[in-house]
Amino acid sequence: MTPSEAFVETLASYDVKDVFGIVGSSFMDALDIFPAAGIRFIATAHEQGAGHMADGYARASERHGVCIAQNGPGITNFVTSVAAAYWAHTPVVVVTPETGSTTMGLGGFQETEQLPIFSKITKYQAHVTEPARLAELTSRCFEMAAAERGPTQLNIPRNHFYGEVDIDIPEPLHLRSPAGDPDSLAQAADMIAGAKFPVIISGGGVVMSDGVESVRALAEKLTAPVATSYLHNDAFPASHPLWTGPLGYQGSKASMKLLSKADVVIAVGTRLGPFGTLPQYGIDYWPEHAKVIQIDSDHKVLGLVKKLSIGICGDAKVAAEGLASLLENRNLACLANLEERQREISRQKEAWESELDDWTHEQDEWSLAAISESDFKMHPRQALRALERAMPSNAMVSTDIGNICSVSNSYLRFEKARSMFAAMSFGNCGYAFPAIIGAKVAAPDRPAIAYVGDGAWGMSFGEILTCVREAIPVTAVVFNNQQWGAEKKNQVDYYGNRFVGSNLVNPDWTEVARSMGAEGIAVENHEAAGEALEKACDAQRHGKTTIIEMRVSRELGDPFRRDALRKPVRYLEKYKDFVHHS
Numbered sequence: 001m002t003p004s005e006a007f008v009e010t011l012a013s014y015d016v017k018d019v020f021g022i023v024g025s026s027f028m029d030a031l032d033i034f035p036a037a038g039i040r041f042i043a044t045a046h047e048q049g050a051g052h053m054a055d056g057y058a059r060a061s062e063r064h065g066v067c068i069a070q071n072g073p074g075i076t077n078f079v080t081s082v083a084a085a086y087w088a089h090t091p092v093v094v095v096t097p098e099t100g101s102t103t104m105g106l107g108g109f110q111e112t113e114q115l116p117i118f119s120k121i122t123k124y125q126a127h128v129t130e131p132a133r134l135a136e137l138t139s140r141c142f143e144m145a146a147a148e149r150g151p152t153q154l155n156i157p158r159n160h161f162y163g164e165v166d167i168d169i170p171e172p173l174h175l176r177s178p179a180g181d182p183d184s185l186a187q188a189a190d191m192i193a194g195a196k197f198p199v200i201i202s203g204g205g206v207v208m209s210d211g212v213e214s215v216r217a218l219a220e221k222l223t224a225p226v227a228t229s230y231l232h233n234d235a236f237p238a239s240h241p242l243w244t245g246p247l248g249y250q251g252s253k254a255s256m257k258l259l260s261k262a263d264v265v266i267a268v269g270t271r272l273g274p275f276g277t278l279p280q281y282g283i284d285y286w287p288e289h290a291k292v293i294q295i296d297s298d299h300k301v302l303g304l305v306k307k308l309s310i311g312i313c314g315d316a317k318v319a320a321e322g323l324a325s326l327l328e329n330r331n332l333a334c335l336a337n338l339e340e341r342q343r344e345i346s347r348q349k350e351a352w353e354s355e356l357d358d359w360t361h362e363q364d365e366w367s368l369a370a371i372s373e374s375d376f377k378m379h380p381r382q383a384l385r386a387l388e389r390a391m392p393s394n395a396m397v398s399t400d401i402g403n404i405c406s407v408s409n410s411y412l413r414f415e416k417a418r419s420m421f422a423a424m425s426f427g428n429c430g431y432a433f434p435a436i437i438g439a440k441v442a443a444p445d446r447p448a449i450a451y452v453g454d455g456a457w458g459m460s461f462g463e464i465l466t467c468v469r470e471a472i473p474v475t476a477v478v479f480n481n482q483q484w485g486a487e488k489k490n491q492v493d494y495y496g497n498r499f500v501g502s503n504l505v506n507p508d509w510t511e512v513a514r515s516m517g518a519e520g521i522a523v524e525n526h527e528a529a530g531e532a533l534e535k536a537c538d539a540q541r542h543g544k545t546t547i548i549e550m551r552v553s554r555e556l557g558d559p560f561r562r563d564a565l566r567k568p569v570r571y572l573e574k575y576k577d578f579v580h581h582s
């Protein structure tokens, strides 16, 4: 067979059904036979979109995401999306055809060294040194992406698609993650049995291992409250009495207050990332004196951020099941104060819900002025509450990076895993819309909704073209506050309301949507938000993509990074006024 055939057959062997990218001569010889191999090539508007789609696709399913593009500029366009997938721990195989090996270094066309660019944002990189190794290294990239949970790069000098090879097509290995060392599990079970106020943190690893049921069983055995880790709101069902909501920025005060009381923290499938455990609302909730049991399939994150008592390197689901079975028929200290703890859980949850109900808008000086001066009057929090109430029960929601998307963390609740696809720790604006398009391809029967700020929308709305051309119906909820709000918030808090670069002038986004072949709905009042969302989700069933433009005031919620900013200091005379007057 030819190397192109070997490559495509290996994709098929790994059950690849969809590949995202933009057409290019460097891989056309393989692309030509994608359809015959049962592989759909989804042509995107930008390669960054293709990378995010592959990410969203993998996060919504248990499959690999795959993307491919033209050597040189097509590949450099992937960079941000690969970094995002790296920090979302998503198994994406990034196929990067490169300048031909016979001319590399001569400074021909579309030439750059493609391995160094991705070296810090991939879990594994394969360079195809000769055509005979193309299938083998393709397979390696699939195995490593799954085992290491992150993107891998398959770099292919473009001439290596041609020729003849005599090889066997590799088969998937179906490797399993470690179950957790038995001694560590036994020690952890002893520690949990002695706990008086155990609290569980359920993280992304629980979602990825399909371990929600196992964590639920463990929680019920202990009647332990379950907080979800930052931006993994789908790691525990929100209707469960032990669910307390998300930790981290704009998370649940109920979770934070309950966690602060813990004597033993059971952190399952979470790296306890530093940003996701920062104090919020002035509550420094991390229980410094508690014993911490951390379970993660990646040994490199155990004890990395938070001091721990027992680290268990293992699959979240299998290890949670292991703990639950070791606790079977044991005397549990926490059952002595069971009712007291149950009352406390309910009390904290009710307090937070009623605080959210009353928290219709922001109250700080800037926000109050902005509300009265803004052209648009709708309050983001009220709009988010209304959307929450109208959210279809099996919806998938992606969220972008921005002030309003961050505030949405308090209002996004899910019943099942693989439902929330936030831009994770890489934190790039422009993630949510393409990610939800990929998720929709993986789960076409589920309503797919992206929350996006107007600034981030400007970066990503081009992918409406992909929705229309490829018939992938989704809903984008665009929060038009006419500003790069999250960054403006820093200018309010630190830079004396000097707004350099943070105001936006927007077109009518509903007209833009319509002219691109989608529907557009403008919402100016939170009471209309729910109906608009229902209509848009319904339109998905008829193949239509809808952009809901939420015209909201310029008020702003708490900032991202109080931890990382300082009040400005100026020594030069000409800049002396550029300080913070408060």
Ligand SMILES: Cc1ncc(C[n+]2csc(CCOP(=O)(O)OP(=O)(O)O)c2C)c(N)n1
Pocket (backbone or CB within 6 Å): 401, 402, 403, 404, 405, 427, 428, 429, 430, 452, 453, 454, 455, 456, 457, 479, 481, 483, 484, 485, 486, 487
């Ligand atoms: C690619 C990228 N560029 C810049 C930033 C810095 N940044 C973080 S939030 C933000 C503002 C987002 O504005 P918008 O999308 O309108 O949402 P809003 O904050 O107004 O709700 C910016 C520019 C980023 N995170 N990612």
Ligand SMILES: [Mg+2]
Pocket (backbone or CB within 6 Å): 402, 453, 454, 455, 479, 480, 481, 482, 483, 484, 485
């Ligand atoms: Mg904005």
